[in-house]
Amino acid sequence: MVTDLGRGNHRRPFADPSLVGLVRMPETGGSPAVALLRRLLIALGALVAAALVVYAGGDGYVDNNSDTPISLGDAFYYATVSLSTTGYGDIVPVTPEARLLTTIVITPLRLLFLIVLVGTTVELLTERSRQAVRIERWRSRVRNHTVVVGYGTKGRAAVETLLGDGAEPSDIVVVDTDRAQLDAASALGLVTVTGNATRSSVLRIAGLQQAAAIIVATNRDDTAVLVTLTARELAPEVRIVASVRESENVHLLRQSGANSVIVSAETAGRLLGMATTTPNIVEVVEDLLTPEAGFAISERPVEESEVGGSPRHLADIVLGVVRGDDLYRVDASAVDALERGDRLLYIRKVTLPDED
Template sequence: MSDRLRRPPADPPMIGALRMPDPTVGPVVSLLRRLSIALGALVATALIVYFGQAGYVDNNNTGPLSLIDAFYYATVSLSTTGYGDIVPVTSTARLLTTVVITPLRLLFLIVLVGTTVELLTERSRQAFRIQRWRSRVRDHTVVVGYGTKGRAAVETLLGDGAEPSEIVVVDTDRTQLDSASALGLVTVTGNATRSSVLRIAGVQQASAIVVATNRDDTAVLVTLTARELAPKITIVAAVRESENVHLLRQSGANSVIVSAETAGRLLGMATTTPSVVEVVEDLLTPDAGFAISERPVEESEIGGSPRHLTDIVLGVVRGDDLHRVDAAAVDALERGDRLLYVRKATPPDQP
């Protein structure tokens, strides 16, 4: 196991590892919108010249201006090319050029130059958003690994009321990170066994970290690194084999979930008591049916037994210890106790 847990050499400083969620409006839509504004300014200028052609003269043509001539003048005027072959000669035409066409020229240039500048400064804008996010984020949750387990953990957090901006996903797979970013989650590209990656994710200011990697040895290394950086953070890790549970706990994990054995137990139960499996899945789904939740004990409940409450209480958390509902130690509730109870789940589309 020691060879498998050997820490890889340190990576050079990463640039662009942290990515904020993409804006609601896509780049193609934004570009088409700006192009429409530019074309609108061009058409408006051409129509002004065409309908006011009496005030313009074409030095290369003695006849009236055609619509093509009007668009030609609008194009060279708005782009500030200005060949000087078509010019306003009357006072009215010059007034329109000053009051209307000049603002349209500025709008045209702002749209084109603004689009170019935005494309060139996207990296700087992203860096500013990252800096602002890092200065404000506190008590967030870091999810390491966005596979099946990590995605389910994120869905549960969101179902329990967490905001997408309060969740940071760390993974090396760009496809997985794109899926997380589509949900509005902040993503970090990199190997979470390295302290530099976890620092970028803000693990030192986080309240919890979920380790949902595909390998148990990787989970141990991530847990060790996270505990070293943030001694007080809550670490929840998933492992495939039960024999590695003690390694995770010795590494600093507060809770360890054995994913393979848990799934195996449900499979075994489903062969004889499928209804029990349905109830368990219902309790584990926060947005449908019933769910297990936690709440503080109310003043009116202090001194009473948790078995006599209206809610279906499964356990009582007192201090750092969890007691079953029938334990003698919690037969009388105390101020500061927290109840684990079954509540009716609220679908995400309902208040």
């Protein structure tokens, strides 16, 4: 049963194991394979060390089944049965020196071997519980994040833009049904949710009711409409940005509750048409839409020294002014004089690390 996230301020005292497998938290350390290999090398190192110790002190050990001296193979055999606590008793220390060596060297190595073996087993058995606790801790803390539905070409570009604008990976949740896409998102440190976003339970798991925005970047327009309807019903105040392939479906997204609708096919078509006659304009547009280098469109609050002045006379190249819920072009008479609380849409230069 899926618990409802954010319904009231009650605390969930127990982790929900049913979420493990649906929600995937980014790895905080190395990969499990690397950790397992490291422990295996430690165990092998303890085994080799014990065998060399026994072989070096071979005169103090007796093989009850043979009269020949302890060979290197016998030493490894003794180390194996000793560290694994099997202890067949066919090879035993008989001299005081060998027994002392077993006490101060072999016994600590045996404990190290067992700790590595038992620790790995216990960790594997408790991994599901630990994941459930991490998921519940994340769900209780996540606020004002962005949910990205669909991690295809559009969703991936949207995430890259958010990260390029300074968003933290922990503030982005990706919802998809494709395991490969989710693995790619998880590699960037993003929290991922496996499921169909047209289902309200999946969006609840993604924390939509506490989110600041949701980006609908599905491959089908009808799916985008269903996701938008579900999202608006669950979170009446969340900002919904949706992408559609055909312009004739824009009004469906608007009626479903989307705040902004991007027509991907028409936008790409316009750029293709412009590129045939004015390719330089396309390069500038691409530059503005790429946050990693060159110029980028950004938003900032009006500074106190700018209040009362015209946005056209600022040092920054201002494109528009956001006042309340309304957006004005820079040449609109309503924003000839800037007011406190206004926000400026302007062009900023992106500085690369090697340019500092």
